[in-house]
Amino acid sequence: MKRLMLLLTLLLACMTPALAEEDPGLALDRILAELEHSAAGIETLASDFVQEKHLEMFRETLVSRGRFYFARPDKLRWEMTEPVASGFLLNGDSGSRWHERAGAAVPFDIAREPGMQLIAQQLLAWARVDIVWLVRQYRMTLVSEQPVTLKLVPLQAGAEQFVEYLQIGFDAERRYVETVEVHEPGGDSTRISFAGTELNQPLDPALF
Amino acid sequence: MLFAALYRLFAPRRALLFLLTLLLLGAGLTGLTRLEVREDIESMLPDDTSRVADDFRRLQQAPFARKVLISLHGSQITSTATLLEAADGLAAALSSEYFSRAATGPAMLENNRLPDWLETNLPLLLGADDRQRIADELTPERVRGRLETDYQRMLSPEGWLLKGGIRRDPLELRNLGLDKLRFVNPIAKTRLHNGHFLSSDGRSALIIADSSVAITDSGGGARMLEQFRQAADGVLPKGIEASLVSGHAYTVANAEAIQRDLFVVLTASTLGLAVLFMLFLRSWRSLFVFLVPVSVVGLAAVAVSWCYPAVSGVTLGFGAVLLGIAVDYGLHVYFVLRQGDEEPEIALGRISRPVLFGALTTLAGFAVLLTSSLPGQRQLAIFAMTGITSALLLALIVLPHLVVPGWRPTPRRLYQSLAVEPRRKSGLLLLLWLAILVGCSWKVAEVPINGDLRSLSLIPAELLASEHELQQTWGNLRSLAMVFAEGGTLQEALAANDMLFELLRRELPEAPVVSLAPLLPAATTQANNLRHWREFWEQRGEATRRLLREAGAERGFATAAFDPFFAGLQRQPEPVTVATLRQVGLGDLLDALLLDQGEKVQLVTLVPDTPEVAALFTADAALPPGIHLVSQARFGREVGNAIRADFMQFLTLAGGAVLIMVSLLLRRPGKILLALLPVATGLVVMLGTMGWLGMEFNLFNIVATILVIGLGVDYGIFMVCLDDPGEDKATRRAVLVAGMTTLVGFGALVFAQHPALHSIGATVLLGIGGAVPTALLVVPALRRERR
Structure with a gap:
C-alpha cells in the first residue's frame, strides 16, 4: 500500500507542472494573434537601423546604418547612410535603387529581380507583421515571451542553403520588430537592430 | 481539205460521231475525279537546282513560319497580373484539335x-x-x-x-x-515577367502556338481561327483584346476573297456573255460553242496527270479559265456555218485554215511555257495545249454537225458602227491608233517586275494591321533572314555554325543575331x-x-x-551537348534552330534581313563551306529576276514561234506585218497602260501575256485571211464576238479583289482591248491604204 501511495504521489507530482504550464504551441498561437492584432493598427513606420554582419569572408564585422520607412500596403524605403549612401525603395511592383557613386536613382522591375523580390517579401512581411504569410514560409518556435522573440526555420526546399534560421525580436508592446538576426549555414550571421521607431506618423509621399 | 472531207464522212454517221465524242469526254471527266490535286504554292516556284528553289525549301524551315502568334493587348488600366492571367487562360482554352502546344513564355527561364x-x-x-x-x-x-x-x-x-x-x-x-x-532570344522586344512574354511597355502578352493544321488547308484554317475567336470571347476579360497572326490567316483570307471574287466575276461575265448572246447569236445552238472549252477540261487535266503525279490546284483553276479562249474556234465555225452564204463543207474548208493556224500560234505560245523552271507553268502548258488541241478538233469535226445552218440574224446597228463602216474615217483612225501606240510605248519599259510572292496574295487591312502591330510590339519575328550551317554530322554542322557566328560577330558586330553557337559550340x-x-x-x-x-x-x-x-x-566541366541544353530548358530553342534530317544536320542562325547582311553572303564572298543565307527580301528579288528572265525568254521564244507560224501561213511580208499588228498593239497598250498606271508585273501576268499573244495573233490572221475585209461579215463578226467574249470572260477578273485574279483581268483587258480594235479597224484601214 505504501508503495502504491508513493507511486500515486510521484505521478501527481509529475502531472502538476503540466497542468500548470501552457502548451508551447498554444502559447505561440496566442502570441502570434497578439502580434497580428497590435500591428493591424500600424499604417506607417519609420525607424533608424544598424546592421551588423559577421561574415567569414571579412576580417571584421561590417557595420552599416540608415533609416527604414514603411507605409501600408506595399511602400518601403531602405536608406543606408553609412558607410556609403545607397538604398532602394519599393512601391508595389516597381521600385528604384540609388548609390552615391551613381547619383540618380535607377528604376527596376521587382519581378525581374528574384533576389530583390525575396528581400522585399521578407521586409514587407515583417513590417506588416503578416502572420499568415510568415506561417507558410517558416516553422516558428517561441524563444521568449517578454520581450517576444521568435525563431524561424525556413520551410521552402532549397532555402536551407542560404538560411539556417532567423530570430526576430519585437518591442515590449509587441507592435513592431526591433531586431532581426539571420543565421546562415557555416556560422555567418547578420543582425539588424531598429531604434527610435515612429508609428503612424505622416510620411512625405516623396519618400516613395 | 481535210476538215471538209471529215464533215462529209460524218454527215451520214452523226450518231456514231456523237457517241465517240461522248465516250472520250466521259473518260476525261472520270479521270478528272481521280486526280490528286495539291493546293500549295510550291508548284509556282522553281523545282530545279537553282538557288531560288533551294531558298524556298529552306524558307519553309523558318522557326516562326509555321507558328501561330497570338498577341494580347491590355488597356491603360489593365494590370500586368490580369494581362498574364488572361494569356494563361486563353492558352488553356485553345483546343488541342487545332493548337498542339501553346506557350506563354520561354521554357528556358522557367527553371533557375x-x-x-x-x-x-x-x-x-x-x-x-x-x-x-x-x-x-x-x-x-x-x-x-x-x-x-x-x-x-x-x-x-x-x-x-x-x-x-x-x-x-x-x-x-x-x-x-x-x-x-542575348544570342538565343528570337523575340527581340520582349521582357520576361514571371516566366511570361511581356512587351517592353508592359501592355501586351504573347502566346506562341504550334498547329496541326497545314498552312495551306483553308478549311482547317477557318475552323482553327473560329475556335480561337470563340476561346478569346469566352475567356478574355473586358479591356483585353487578342489578335492572331499566322500563315493560316492568310490562307483563309485568300480563300474567302477568291470565293467572293468568283461570285462577282462569274456574275459579271455571265451577264456579259448573255448580252453578247442576245446581240450576236440568238440561237440555242450557239450554246454548243460555249460547251466546247468546258467539255475538254477533263481531257486536259488527265494529260497533265500522265506527266506529273500530282496536279497543282492553281493549274487546274487557272487552266480551266484559260481554256475559255478555245471558244473562239467554235465561234468562227458557228458564224461561217450559220451566217455565211456557202455550203457547209465549203465554208468549213475555208475557215479551217485560219482557225487551224490561229490555234497553232496559240499552241506555240503555250509550248514556250514548257521551258519554264516552274512546275506549275509547265503543267499549265500541257493543260492548255491538250485543251486547245481537243477544243480545236471538237470545233472543226464535231461542232459543225451540231450547228445546223439555215438561220441568219439581222445585222445589228451596234455591230455595224463598230466594225463595218470604218472606211471614211481611215486617216483619223490611223492617227488615233498611232497616237495611242506612241503614248503607250513611252511607258513600256517602266513597268516594274514584282517577284514578291506575297504580292500575289490578298492581305486584308485587318491582318496587315495585326502583322504591323506584332512587329511593333515584339520585333520582326516573321521576316528575319536565316543563315544555314550544314554538315553531314552534328559536329560538322556545329563547326560550320561556329565559323558562321565568328564571321557575323566580326563583320556585323552590332547586328542582333540569334544562334546556338554561343551555347552549343562544336566539341x-x-x-x-x-x-x-x-x-x-x-x-x-x-x-x-x-x-x-x-x-x-x-x-x-x-x-x-x-x-x-x-x-x-580547377574544375573539369562535362562537355556541353544537345541533351544538357535540353536539361537546362533550352529544348524549344533547339527544336527551332537545330534541324536533324538524318543524312544532314542544319543549324539555323537568325539575322536581320538587311542589305548589309545580304552583302556579306554574296555569291563571290569567301564563306566557310556549308553556309547558305536565305532571306525573304533576297528571295523576292531572285524570284523577281527569275520572272524577268522568264518573261524575256518567253516573249522571245513565243514571238519567234508566232513569227515562224505566221510566216509559214501568210508568206508575204506585208500580210505578216499586218497579221502581227493586233498582237503588237495589244502588248504595247497593255505594258504602256500598266506603266502609266504604276501597275506591277507579276508571275500571273506572264501567262496572261502569252494568252494575249496567242489571241492577238489569231485576230490578225483571221483579218488578213479575208479576201475582202468589207465583205466577209461572218469572219469579222466572229473576230468581234471572240474578242468581246474574251474581254467579258477574262476582263471580268478586273473586278476581283484578289491581286492575282485582278492582275490577270487587267492584263487581258488591256491586251485584248488593244488587239481587237486594231484587228477590226486598223488592219482593214491599212489594207485599204495599201490598195
Missing part, C-alpha cells in the same frame, strides 16, 4: 538552373574575345573597383543571398556567360576553349590571387575570401 549552368561551363563556352575581356579586367584598378562593388553589395539586405556568388566569382565572370543568352571548339582557359589561368592565376588578396585587404576581405573562386578554376 541556367545561370549556374552557364557559370559552371564558362571554360567550355568562352572564346578568345571573352578571355581577352577577362585579361582586360585583371588590373589593380579594375580588381579594386570590382571588390568595392562586392563590398557594397554585401552591405545591402540582399548581401546574404549574394555572398556565395561573390566568393565563387568576385570578378563577375558569369556576366560573360549571361551575355551569351572541338569546346576542347580548344577549355585548353586555352587552362593556359590562361596557368599564366595569370597566381597574379590574380595576389591582386585579389591585396585589393581585398583594403576593403577588409579575409585572405581566404575567394578560395572558392580559385577552386572553381
